[in-house]
Amino acid sequence: MKRLVLAGGGHAHLHVLKTLAGQRWPEVEVTLVTPYARQIYSGMVPGWMAGHYRLDQCAAALGPLAAAAGVRCLIDSVTGIDAERRTLRTASHGEIAYDVLSLDVGARVDSSMLADSGASLLAIRPLEEFVVGWQRFVDAASARGAARLAVVGGGAAGVELALAARYRLAGEVGAAAAEVILVTGSGLLPGHGPAIVGMAGKTLARHGVAVVAGYAAGSREGLQLDDGSSLAADGIIAATGVRPAEWLAGSGLALAADGFIAVGDGQQSVSHPGVFAAGDVASRIDAPHAKSGVYAVRAGPVLSANLQRALADRPILPYQPQRRSLYLLATGPQEAIMSWGGVAAGGAWAWRWKDWIDRRFMRQYKDLASA
Ligand SMILES: Cc1cc2nc3c(=O)[nH]c(=O)nc-3n(C[C@H](O)[C@H](O)[C@H](O)COP(=O)(O)OP(=O)(O)OC[C@H]3O[C@@H](n4cnc5c(N)ncnc54)[C@H](O)[C@@H]3O)c2cc1C
Known part of the structure; x- marks a missing residue:
């Protein structure tokens, strides 16, 4: 054997x-x-944050899947x-x-530069901890009636998380009281073509997400940027590079x-x-x-x-x-931006496409686990 x-x-x-x-x-x-007993599917996490999915729709139960496969599962x-x-x-x-x-x-997420922040730090890995931290942040913002959130990291995950957060927080505390800032480091969507970068920039502006270029470090008020300015925040999502x-x-x-x-x-x-x-x-x-x-x-x-x-x-x-590869970025409401081979387009149709792909991906494991 x-x-x-x-x-x-x-x-x-x-x-x-x-x-x-x-x-x-x-x-x-x-x-x-x-x-963990389940695998949370990152592609659906922005949709969960925005309130479009329940968490159980975004996760595959590993125990039943392993049992169906005849595999011993050690937590x-x-x-x-x-x-x-x-x-x-x-x-x-x-x-x-x-x-x-x-x-x-x-x-892992490299969020060491944000460790000294006085704001609560939500690292996107492990996702099991992120989902707990995000729910706590939403509950606290709702109780206060206001939210000041900074998302650090200008990659695809940072863009999706900022847009999802803004949509959800605006629904919870009202648009005027839901402040979301995306701090992008070297710029928006590094490594991506100009069409999707341009469309993402316009979408962030339309949905009320402020974009700041620069590198951030944690500070007592929230963040200190490399140009010397400060950003006050109650919470920080670290979507910085992987390690x-x-x-x-x-x-x-x-x-x-x-x-x-x-x-x-x-x-x-x-x-x-x-x-x-x-x-x-x-x-x-x-x-x-x-x-x-x-x-x-x-x-x-x-x-x-x-x-x-x-x-x-x-x-x-x-x-x-x-x-x-095809990129489909969720943008907060049930809309998305699609990018393929230098072409970018967006709207509700792109969300429906993404939603169909993501649900189909999850269904194959849910069906097996429940068989
Ligand atoms: C919010 C967000 C949205 C994203 N959206 C997209 C997208 O739309 N499209 C896309 O292509 N990419 C997306 N990404 C990137 C994508 O999540 C990762 O590239 C992808 O998850 C990598 O898959 P993986 O199988 O390598 O690891 P993971 O999906 O991270 O799975 C790793 C597994 O290993 C387990 N594990 C971790 N440490 C240990 C350990 N020490 N011992 C045992 N097990 C361990 C974890 O619990 C987990 O089950 C997104 C990322 C984020 C954060």
């Missing part, structure tokens, strides 16, 4: 569980290690890997030995320059053939790409095939990530 350990219940591992639920792999004992966190000894360390289940290990544990978990550094696995696991064209570690990684925790050294959910989802099928091949000592399959 060979031992496969799935660390993390991220997007690619949802696909592995679905594959196993369809057909078990003979002579393989599979264990899933996940700190625990990986705290270390010894790649030479082929063991994982966990917070409360000790060491776990593996023959093949697959990592889909995502990334790897600290324990990867001592794992013995080869890491890419960004500190994430260096993988090759089969999502296989370049240093340890028995280790695979997908999603934000992996960096493809042959074909670098952005860390986004689209790539994590697309890596699922090849990861699944290659785990099965590695367990059977068969050659692994190469996989070429897509060069361009």
Whole structure:
């Protein structure tokens, strides 16, 4: 019997569980290690913040999914890997030995520069903590009748979170009392084309989100910007860059320059053939790409095939990530901006499209878990 350990219940591992639920792999004992009993789908979080979804609509229950897949589910966190000894360390289940290990544990948010803020800090990772913090912030704003929120980070997540927050807070305390500021660092949507950047800028202005360029650090009143000015805030959402978990550094696995696991064209570690990684925790050294959910989802099928091949000592399959990806950014009300290949457009139709894609994605795991 060979031992496969799935660390993390991220997007690619949802696909592995679905594959196993369809057909078990003979002579393989599979264990899933996940700190939470559910996987919250980030793509629907702005819609949940805005009030368009209930949280249970945005989450896949990992226990029932693992049960359908014949996988042992441990509610625990990986705290270390010894790649030479082929063991994982966990917070409360000790060491776990593996023959093949697959990592889909995502990334952390680097919010260290905001740590000294007097305002309550809401980091978007882990999402389980973010959803609790956001609900608390909304409740406090409603009780006060006013909100001053700063969102730090001008990437796609920062834009969506600022727009969702403004829409929700305006509904709770009135538009005049709902102040939302987006602090963008080097600028809005870095790495994206001018069409979507322009449309996002106009949309933020139309919905009453103030945009400030500059780098922010935490201060007693809220934020201090690099031009010396201050921003008062009751709450700060940190949608700043991602960083790897600290324990990867001592794992013995080869890491890419960004500190994430260096993988090759089969999502296989370049240093340890028995280790695979997908999603934000992996960096493809042959074909670098952005860390986004689209790539994590697309890596699922090849990861699944290659785990099965590695367990059977068969050659692994190469996989070429897509060069361009479709972006659908929720903008607060039931509207969205779509961007593809340098073209951007937006409206209620784009929201309906996004909503259909997201619900379809979630449905496949909900149906399996309830079967
Ligand atoms: C608000 C928001 C909106 C976004 N919208 C989009 C979008 O529309 N489209 C898009 O492409 N991308 C989007 N992204 C980016 C996207 O969320 C990430 O790129 C994506 O989640 C990465 O998937 P993943 O499977 O690598 O990790 P995750 O989805 O983060 O999953 C990681 C899993 O590992 C678990 N885990 C973490 N640490 C450990 C540990 N130590 N041990 C065991 N398990 C662990 C976590 O609990 C989680 O279940 C958005 C991000 C945010 C924050």
